[in-house]
Amino acid sequence: MDFGLSEEQQLLEQTLRGFLAEHVPIERVRELRDADCPNDRSIWSALAELGFAGVLVPEAQNGSGLTLLDAALVAQALGHSATPSPFLASGIMAPMALATAGGTAADAWLEGIGSGDLVMGVAVTELFSVREGAGVQQRGGQLHGRAMMAVDACNANLLLVAIDSETFAVVKTDAAGLEITRLNTVDATRCTSEAVFEGVRPEAVFDGAGDAIRRMLEAGRIALAADALGACEAMIEQSVAYAKERKQFGRLIGSFQAVKHMCSEMIAELEPARSLLWYSAHSFDAMPEETPLLACHVLAHVSEIAREIASVSTQVHGGIGWTDEQNLHFWFKRIANARHLLGGPEHLRDQAAKLQGFAPAA
């Protein structure tokens, strides 16, 4: 009977945050924004060595076999440091889909993913939002079509692509007929791309994989909420620190009530969201029947408060907050990109209503 993080989880969080502060300071993030893909493999290898690539990989495949709450703490730390990494796709979503679907091919990939040798991107946008006529179909054992906003795909070895809500395929990123092109977003810390399939032969197709796809999306949504929450934490910390050092009118700006109240409002939104995040992530392993609703709510809610926190914390900094030099914008943009990556708030709330029978199911 205990609602909170265990000692092991607190230790995991401390270790990782310490590592990231040392090895991925914001200056390193700044360097990576000019790279072809921000998902630098040396950072990922170092994280893999510490066991973070395989948090969700089952122990049978040499992974750590930890819970989604542990994984969410990792995502939160990565958001907090704005670290570019393929954690969302290769650390959370792909392993969850593969472990749920099972089979020898899946097991072999899981092992590679956990060691960090294999990186697997995911292309799932069309499950919840079809734009530009996108979508990937199977014809005569080959894949055709286009996937938009694939996550962590361009510096990956493999790509998981959703065909419909029951079927997904895995392809090699260098397969003949597949062209992956980076799509630049405001956010220089996360890799998104377009994948065009012109008769690509898949390595494997998983049919009847509805549960695997659902669990993958739920885990992804909770982890993305954690990432955005970590970014919010970082922005609030910087705002409070700045308010304690910047002076105007002969006094610290943090002594102005307007500034105090901006900070209080941000933290008042953050803390309850953290509680919901913990519970949602915990439910994934302990009370999975509750997760579908919670995953929608936690990501929608965090997306809403994160937009506000991103704006207000920039305002606390005044003009310098709006400069490139101040770095605050890395988090601002990471939050902006996360908002629609796995379904925007309106979509998620609509799903939440449907799950409860409040809205006619599609």
Added chain:
Amino acid sequence: MDLEFDARYDDFRSEVREFLSKHKPPKSLGVAEEEASGRITWLSLLIEHGYWARTIPEAYGGYGAPPDLLETVIMDEEFNRVGVARGFNAQGPSMLVPTLLTHGSEEQRKRWISPTMRGEIIWCQGYSEPGSGSDLASLQTSGTEDGDDFLLNGQKIWTSTADKAQMCFILVRTEPDAKKHEGISYVLLPMDTPGIEVQRLETMSGSIGENSFNQVFLTDVRVPRANVVGKRGEGWKIANTTLKHERSSLNANAEGTLLRLAKLMQKETIGGVPAMASPMYRDRLMKLQARALTMKHHGMRMLTCNLKGEPAGVAGLIVKLQNCQLSFDMAALAIDVMGELGALYDHTKYERERGYWQALSMFSLGLIIGGGTAQIQKNIIAEHGLGLPREPKPAKV
């Protein structure tokens, strides 16, 4: 995280369900004289089964169970499901009792806790004065030593339920020469003491809901010095414990209110179509549901901190601010869903749910102000929670 409901908890849940299927609460559970017998019978029954005063020691009239988060969650869920209040949300049980448990003498605990929990004694809180609201520590009501007694003189205001209360926990200045925060004492005052005059103030919520608001005039009111809680002059510190309890007990039952709101939206029709079918209203409901979920689980986190005696830090300071506003916003959606009929009141024809939502709207607004306004909460969060510098004192002119 350990929220495993093992078999023991299943049994506990069935017990609670069975209790609720067998017993019905009185029609209303208020502080009024005419509600007294129903209130006392019901609360005593709850204590007997351990659903109220659960963790208060038996020696003080409680049930004496060890604290358990999941039991608390189960009781709340089951009581919510059938829309029955689990206990009595008045100032005595929620503020005075925790204060006595921390600061009271053994004699005070033995004497006051049991009858307070059973609803036999109604308490009011005598803090605010006409000139001292947010700046409470500037209060002027005096307590002058006179033999074994204090003589109280002054005026209190916004004193909820003073007209119905038998007792008042009151702050008075007993050390006029001490510094502002060091001259105050926390005193237990019987309301039938000669020299007390209570004058009712009408509230904005009018005919419905808890609306007893008063001014209390004190003229040479004699109270034994033994009625001071803690040490003389330490009343400010002790009052802050009470306020802390007031603020964290405002853990309004957001989930229950949300369920009620969802039911309203399924029942209320516009042009023959349920309000729930409107994507606009539905989206607002889902936004509120997410907020209600954050506060529900935040409540579990805070409860864990309380039970373990760990400080909750800034996470504890934000509870009142968030809960009161959430409650106000839920009432606002309900009123909007009822549209032009949403303003009906005073049990007029066509009024929905006996005016519950308008009353809740005004009541939550009162909670946003009472017990430290939203602005004061934000000051506290910033200064005590985030360590931001205090406002510089204005230069003396």
